[in-house]
Amino acid sequence: MTPCTFVDGASLICRGALHAGVDYFVGYPITPASGICQQMIECGVGMPASDEITALQYLIGASLNGHKAMTATSGPGFMLMSEGIGAALAMEVPLTIVLVQRLGPATGSATANAQGDVLLVGNIVSGGFIVPTICPSTLEECVEMTVHAVNISQLLRIPVVLLTEKSMVLGKRSVAIDDLIYPEPQSSSRFDGAAERFKPYGDLDAREVPPFQPLGTPRPQVRVTASTHNEEGLIARFNESVRLNTERLLVNKSLDLFPAAVRDLQPGATTLVISYGYTAYAAKEAVRNLRARGQAVSLLIVRTIFPVRVDDIRSALAGVERVVIAEENLTGLYRKALLAEDTFRGCAVDVVGVHVMGRPITPEEIEAACNGAVAG
C-alpha cells in the first residue's frame, strides 16, 4: 500500500520552504497563518518579530546578506507589510510571503475560510507593478507551489506571494507521500566578474535581472535603494536610464517561470469552469458531477494568480460560450482581475461569477451556474 500521511497545508508549506532552501523566517502571529510561523521556528530557521512592519524589514536585511527569506501572514498583517513589499520589489530583494487570506474588510473574520485578499495582493505595489502570486489548489501542491514561489523570488529577485486559505493551511487530509513534488531549488545568480566592473543594477541576464551580490563580501561595493535609481544603486532623477531600470521590474517577460494552470478540457464543452486555491476542490467535484450526468464541461485550475497568464486562459476558450469563475469572496475578485486584463477580449463568452463570503462554495452552486443559473 502507498505510504500516506495525515497533514495540514502549514506543514507542507514548511516542507516546501525548507526544501527550497529557506533559512530565515520571520513571523508575527496572526490567525490563520500562525501555524506556519510556529513550525518554522520549531524547525530552527525562524524567529518572531514585534510586528509585521518589522518582520518585512528584517527579511530585507537578511535577504541582502544572501539568506532565503520568508514570512507568513493574513490580510491585516499583509497590509502592514505593504510598504516593505514595495521596497523589496524596488530594491530587487528576493523574499517569499505566505498569505493566508481573510474575508475583509479590515480584520474581517480570523476563523472563516476566505479568498478575500486577491485584489489586495494584485495591487499591493504602486505604479502598476506586480508581485508574483502563486496559489496551490490541492494540499499536495502546497509543497510544490512553495518551492516555485521561493524559486521565482530568487530567479527574478522579487517578493513573491504564496496565496492560500484557512482550509488549505489548517485543514488536514490524508496525502500519499509519493504525490508530493519537490522541484529543484533555485538561487539568484551571483556576480563573478571583476569587482571594478560591478554595478548593483547592471549586467542584466536574459530575464533582465541583475546578478546578486551579498553585502559584506570583499568587494565589490553593493548599493541598494528603494527609490528610483541608476545602475549604480544611487537615487537618480527620472531619466531614460532610470526608466529602463524601473520598467524591467514588470515580470511579464518571465511568464515561463510561473506554474501553468491545470487543464482538464473536454472536447465539445461549451462551458469552462475556472477556479483556484481551496475552491478548486468544489470546482473539480462540480465538473465530475456534471460529466457523470452526461454534460461536457471543461475545467481550468489557475495556479499563477498574478501576473495573469492571459495566454494560458485564452488557450482554453476554444468553443467555450460560458465561463464560470468560482471563488470564496463577496464580489468575485479574481473575475474582476481577469476582466481587467482583457482576458476574454474578442471571445464571445458569458463570464459568470460564483462567489460567496463566509462559507464554502458547494459543487451544486457551481453546477447551477454552469447550467445557466445566475449566481453570485
Next chain:
Amino acid sequence: MKDSPAFATDAKNPWCDGCGHSPVTRVLQETLAQHFDPSNVVLVTDIGCIGMADSLFTCHTVHGLHGRAPALAAGIAMTRNDQSLKVVVMMGDGGAAIGLQHILECARLNQNLTLIVCNNQTYGMTGGQQSAYTLPGVRTSTSPHGVQETPFDLCRLLEGFDVLRARTAATAHELPEYLTQCLRHNGFSMLETLNYCPSYTGKFNPETLTPKAMRDFFAAHGLELGMWPAATARPSYRFSPTLQPAALASIIPKYSHGLTKPVQILLAGSAGGGVQSAAEIFAQGAILSGLHVAFRGEYPVTVGKGFSTAILVLSPEPILSTSQEHGDLALVVSADGLAFTRNDLPKHASVAVDQSLETPDFAATKIDFRQFGTRQAALAALIWALQQYHYYPLAAMREAIDAVRSNRVRESCHATLEKLGRL
C-alpha cells in the same frame, strides 16, 4: 569631504551650507577609516535629507523607507554568520519618531549596530515641519508660534536597555571620540547629534538656533550631553539557523474498510474536551484502513472556552469538496457543542447526543458518552460510531491510539476503547 579617502567618494556634498549633517558625515568617514575597511561596513540610511549620504560613502550602502532603517539594519546585523560586517545607520529626528519602535527593538535585542540620529529639530526635506523631537519654543512651519509639547528624549528612552548612548552637538570636538566608542562597541550603540536646519529652523529661530546659542538652548531644555556606556557586556542578538526539519509521519494502510461511498461526520463538544485530538486519532485509524480522510476543526479564537467541532470526511475515493451541507452522522457530547451545531444537526441523517442533552426539536439517539469522562467523551462517541456503522475495524483505531505520544492520554484512550468494547 576628501579628508578620509578610504570612505569618502568624490560626490558633491548635497546639504545646505551650515547643515549639521556635513560635519557628522565627515567625522563618520574619518572615524570609520581609522578602524574599518569599506568592504566590511554597510551604511543604512533613512529617508530625509540624511538619506542623501549614500553617494558620499565608498562602503556598502542601503537606502530604505522612512523610519525603517534601524529594522532593516537589524535584519542585516543579526543574520551575519561572522562579526566582520559593521552596520551603521544614519537617520534624522523625523525618522527616529516614525521608527521609534524599531530603535527600541534594536536596544531590547542589543542588535550589533551603531545608530546615528542627526537631530536638526525638523523635517528638513519636506518644508521644515515640527518633529516629535523638536524642543519647546522652537518655531517650525507647522508650529509658527513655537512648539508647546514635550519632545522625546532618545537617550532617556533608551536608558533602561543597558546599551551605549551618547549625545553631543554635530560640531562638537567630542564627536570623533564618541563615534569611535560607538563604532567599536559590540552591541547596540546610539549617538544623537544635535544641530539645526539652516534653511528652516535656523531661519525661524534666529535667537536660539545659531552656532553660538544652540548649546545653551539645548542645555536649557534639559538635553544632557555626554556618553553613557552599557553597564554590562550583554551579548548582541544573533540569528543562527539550526535546521531541524520534522519528518512526515508515514502511515501504511493495512486494514480493510467497509465503505463504498463517502461519509461525513460532525463531532461537536467543548473546547478543551479532546474533540480535535479524538478526531485526529479517528482519522489516523481510517487512513490505516485505506480510507481517504479530510478533517477540519473549528473552535473560538480563545481555544479554552466554548465549542469545539470537527468535521471528518471518510471516503474510499480521493476527496474533493468538503462543503456538503448534509452530513451522514452528527455526534454531540456537550452542551457547548449542541448550542453551536443545533441548526445543523437536523441536516444529518443520524444524530447521537450525550444522554444529558435535550433535543426536543429533532430526533436523536441518546448515549452516555460522558460516562468516560469529559475529555474522553468525544473519542467514546467516535468509537461508538465505529461499532454502529463499521466504517473500519476497531483494531485500526487501537493502532492509531498506540501512536498517541502522551502516555497518560494514550492509556486513557485505550481504557475508553476497551470499556466500550465490553459494553
